[in-house]
Amino acid sequence: MLFNSLIFIAFALAFYALWPMMRKGNALRWAFITAASFFFYGWWDWRLVFLLLASGALNYAAGLAIAGAGPRKKAALAAGVAANLLLLGAFKYVSFVLLNVNFLLRAAGSSAQLAFEAPPLPIGISFYTFMGISYLADIYKGQISPTRSLLHFLSYISMFPHLIAGPIVRGAHLLPQLTTWNRTTEEQRWQGTMLIVTGMFKKVVIADNISRFLDLAFEFGGPVTLHSMPFWWIAMTVFSFQIYCDFSGYSDIARGLAKWMGYDFPLNFNHPYIANSFRDFWARWHMSLSTWFRDYVYIPLGGGRRGKIRWHINMWITMVLSGLWHGAAWTFVAWGAAHALYLSVERLTKWPERLGRLPAGRWLVSALLIPQIWIAWVFFRAPDMGTALAIIKQMADITALSLAPVFVVGVRPLVFLAVGVAMEMYFYLGIDRSRFADSRAFRAAEFILAAIMILCCVYFRGPGAAFIYFQF
């Protein structure tokens, strides 16, 4: 069920009404979280419940096996990780692999073609599989001990706020929290409410309203018929904010729901578009995934400890795999590679630091950073490489300056885009760190703003759509 649906509101009301009764006894609490979360997951498709149960049981058993394997714990870890990757690969990557194998066969002149109809991608599998892998790796490294209770583990891996689209919460962070039940303070509930309201506003008011711009652009033929450099820059600004508001909105709601339970989820987005370098961008965008790749891919490969060239190689591998995690298509690989290129160039030239020292340096850095991020997003949004390259070509075509396509597609979404940009400018200009942010006037403004955001979520919500990251 979607967070922005009536059934979820009914589900959440029932869950939080019963939650105070779960203070006595871990087993009851874990069973309640697990049952509710399985119900939440099964609402999409009841068969998914068995998949989640299988994944949970696999990682629970593998965790115990690693801890008890003695000298064979590396082999036990390898087996556990391989099982997780096989599960993910079977649903997500087999078709992609076969597509490319068939391409190579044709290129080699063979008429043989492999056929396989992959099942639909189970929602959330990329997230809970990665949670399972991090759990096993942390046990191997001795950072955590495996839980002896299957219910405890299932409540961790299936917890509905993070189940479908993250954040990817580490075992060390959440498992201990689940052994406690603390009466939430009013401050926690207020913070949780603000997170939920802000997240919902970002998703249903901004993301859902601006999404129509690009949908219509592609319905009207995309780069084949819409020839305009400014149009495509506007379109990619729209998409950049759509994916940011959609995904960070979901994370905010997830964190808010956890706060209402008295639990803390890590911050997942820290206003990435106000970053002052690509390195800074990746410290702010989808933080739970980027730290996962850092800890479980980049560092085991050697990180930056084996020389400059090896740093670049390890970073490229990490970024390309990160792209591939998002989707089984060359466009996602290209997106990851684009960011790897940006990071390599940044490391070699240190251009953000140099530029940042100039007058209005911060603005100059943003002026160079943002367009590159937008260009990388083209690969993320375009249905195929051909369309992606055609869009980038349009973005560079200085002979096509007409704004007419903007009016063909419609300007209404741009009003909502402006609201999204204004929200981020609040942080870019540092107003959140000013004295105003500590004042009574701020708290009053926050209250009024929250009421207005709730009003907007009711009357100015866009056409209901699933969260973008559900497809990964």
Next chain:
Amino acid sequence: MMRERLTALFLVSALLAGAFGMTRPAQPWVQGMQENLFWLKKMQWNSEFDLALAGDSRMFRGVSPEDLGRSLPGVRIANYGFSGCGFSRPYLDAIGGILDPRSEQRVIVLGVTPHSLTPNAARNNGYIDKKNLDPFSAWVYLTFPGISTYLKPYSSVEMRMLTGGPPLAKYYARYHASGWVASHKDPEDPREALEEYRRMFEGGNTVDPAQEDELASYVRKWRAQGIRVIGFRPPVSREMLELETRISGFDEARFINKFKTAGGVWLDIDQTGYHSYDGSHLEEKAARRFSRDLGADIAETLTRPAN
């Protein structure tokens, strides 16, 4: 203080929402059933009709079951058209489901437009949108239609009127329980839809022969079940007809051949003889006249033995 703040927030928000809803500008040109209810009721139809009309907006705006039925007395007729609807499997499966299996003569009448045979129409359309609505939300909308309507999002037209501007056009619509939406636009612009369709077809969303084959397979299946299947191409403006013939990829002769071979009866109707307000959809009086003419053609067809 904190306890009061949280409670106060919900109270203030509820009051604001209640008050704001009263500012919704009236649109007296939208009449009949409440729109949400219209679509949800349509989705609930099950095994209760003798004749199903199916297709996209040219069907649900262009064919009135009441007027069609003048030539078919006693026949229970439903307009099962949906916005932008393509003849894809989910929709085709559903069409047969609204016919009463105990009916003496079951009939499916398909309004086939080039757009209804395109990949975009198969993927994203009004039927799939309504089908994807979760059952709980549907139940809430059906059980509490008043509150659902009060709290529905403001449309572009309403927002424009709210900020003091006149609506760009008045889109008259009357929603009938039979599934027909009588419509008209003021001011009219018979060329309005041309640009949209041109961009769509030139952008690559053209007729897919595989979808034609799928539709033909369903015609064969329905015929095997004893259902009469009749098809036609809904009337449009002359310019739209020329545009679609030129760039939509629709080979009408090829399609009609497939349709007839599968066992369907194709009606050769006057494709430009009825008035459209935007080039694509018939205005109300024209739709009624067309429906009466179509009804007579269907009645005459049904007197002949099936293939």
